[in-house]
Amino acid sequence: MMPEISLNILDVAQNSVKAKAARIEISVRVFTKEDRLVVEIRDNGSGMDETTLANVTDPFFTTRKTRKVGLGVSFFKLAAETTGGSFTIGSEPGTGTDVCATFVLSSFNRMPLGSMTDTMVSLITMNPDRDFCYRYEINGEGFTLDTAEMREILGEVPLNTPEVASYIRDFLDENTASTNLVLAGTEIII
Amino acid sequence: MKSLEELKAIREKMQSKVGLRSEDNSVTRVVVGMATCGIAAGARPVLKAFTEGVAEKKLDDVVVTQTGCIGLCKYEPIVEIMAPGHEKVTYIKVNPEKAAEIIDRHLVKGQIIAEYTINAMK
Numbered sequence: 104m105m106p107e108i109s110l111n112i113l114d115v116a117q118n119s120v121k122a123k124a125a126r127i128e129i130s131v132r133v134f135t136k137e138d139r140l141v142v143e144i145r146d147n148g149s150g151m152d153e154t155t156l157a158n159v160t161d162p163f164f165t166t167r168k169t170r171k172v173g174l175g176v177s178f179f180k181l182a183a184e185t186t187g188g189s190f191t192i193g194s195e196p197g198t199g200t201d202v203c204a205t206f207v208l209s210s211f212n213r214m215p216l217g218s219m220t221d222t223m224v225s226l227i228t229m230n231p232d233r234d235f236c237y238r239y240e241i242n243g244e245g246f247t248l249d250t251a252e253m254r255e256i257l258g259e260v261p262l263n264t265p266e267v268a269s270y271i272r273d274f275l276d277e278n279t280a281s282t283n284l285v286l287a288g289t290e291i292i293i
Numbered sequence: 294m295k296s297l298e299e300l301k302a303i304r305e306k307m308q309s310k311v312g313l314r315s316e317d318n319s320v321t322r323v324v325v326g327m328a329t330c331g332i333a334a335g336a337r338p339v340l341k342a343f344t345e346g347v348a349e350k351k352l353d354d355v356v357v358t359q360t361g362c363i364g365l366c367k368y369e370p371i372v373e374i375m376a377p378g379h380e381k382v383t384y385i386k387v388n389p390e391k392a393a394e395i396i397d398r399h400l401v402k403g404q405i406i407a408e409y410t411i412n413a414m415k
Contacts, residue, residue: 105333114332121361175329221337228344229327229359256300260307265348267303277295 104178107217108142108206111179113225115144115202118175120230122148124199126251127226130238131219133208135291139188140206140216147199156194179204186210208291216293220275223248224268231263239278241285241293246278321355321376321400323347326369328362334369335388342392343372347400355400368411374399383411 105111112129119127124146132141151159158164160180165173180190183204194200206213223237227250236249248271250262260267283293325331325340343357365371368385372395375381382405384395391409398404407413 110332110337113327113337114329117327117361173329174333178329178333221341225327225337225340225359229340252297253300256297257304258308260304264303264307265344266307267300268344268348270299270303274295 104182104214106214108140108182108214109217109219109222111175111182111204112142112144112219113222114175115179116222116226119144119146119148119200120226120233122146122150122200124148124233126234126236128236128238129223130240131216132238132245133241133293135208135242135286135289138208140208140213140293142183142204142206144202145199146201150196150198150200151194152196156192159192160190176202182206182214185212187212220272220279223275224272227271228263228268231261237275239282241282244285245282248274248278318377319354321374323355323357323400324360324373324375325357326361326363326371327359330362330366331369331371334366334386336370338389339370339372339387339392342389343396346393346396350396350401352396352400365411368414371411384409385411385414 105114116127116129126147128145130143134141155166159176162174162177176192179202183190183206186207187210188205188207190205191203192200219237219239223235227235234249234251234254236247236251238247239245253262257267286293323343325336325343327336327340340357340359347355347357363371370387372384372387372392373381374384382399384391384406387395387409395406395409398406
């Protein structure tokens with residue numbers, strides 16, 4: 104198991120990278136009244152056929168050759184379901200894949216979200232040729248980071264330039280902190 | 294909230310430097326294993342330590358990249374260093390502290406830290 108939800112997201116988003124997705128959209132949405140934290144990872148990669156899709160949450164199924172287990176998606180599903188939440192995965196060959204994990208926010212079994220900044224910076228700097236769109240919100244209020252927009256401003260300056268990476272880190276940290284202000288005075292820890 | 298405005302300034306500053314990167318054959322590659330096994334074992338902070346350390350020390354001929362599972366899951370986080378003209382060095386069970394040491398001793402001074410390599414396990 105992963106000690107943070109953000110590590111599950113990093114791991115599962117790597118599958119989108121491997122599926123040659125040009126654009127990967129990740130959202131973390133918190134709904135305090137409904138007591139839910141919803142993570143969605145959507146890509147426009149190669150997608151999966153029905154057989155692969157049916158097996159993808161089986162830990163003893165993998166497409167890799169280096170080992171006989173495939174734990175990434177299984178871990179993510181388990182992490183959501185042990186909170187009393189749910190997990191769905193939909194895919195279509197040639198169109199992409201959509202993974203959605205719903206966590207019960209107040210569950211004792213829910214791992215902390217952890218650093219989405221570290222996850223997004225790792226994904227963006229390691230895959231500067233792909234576009235990532237990250238949305239974080241609490242009760243509908245939040246922010247979006249879209250590398251497609253950034254790329255337009257940056258021109259030929261690559262997204263993994265240290266100065267850009269450090270800007271992305273600050274952007275995510277500051278905007279996450281501002282978004283989390285709504286929770287000030289509550290007992291809720293994301 | 295932080296805006297995208299600052300990016301314009303970064304662009305102006307960096308534009309002159311684009312394309313000045315060293316030739317491929319002089320580049321040292323630092324490859325961090327980022328599959329499920331690596332991530333679960335702590336590869337994300339290791340990757341961060343390398344990317345930030347290399348940027349901080351301005352090691353322009355070092356590139357930090359990622360790879361999937363190489364089948365040695367129990368030794369993760371694994372970091373491979375491939376320098377031109379040298380054999381590949383495989384560091385195992387790396388953490389951010391070891392990463393800082395590897396940057397200082399291996400990447401800057403060219404000394405392999407034998408006790409952190411996979412050969413020390415055999």
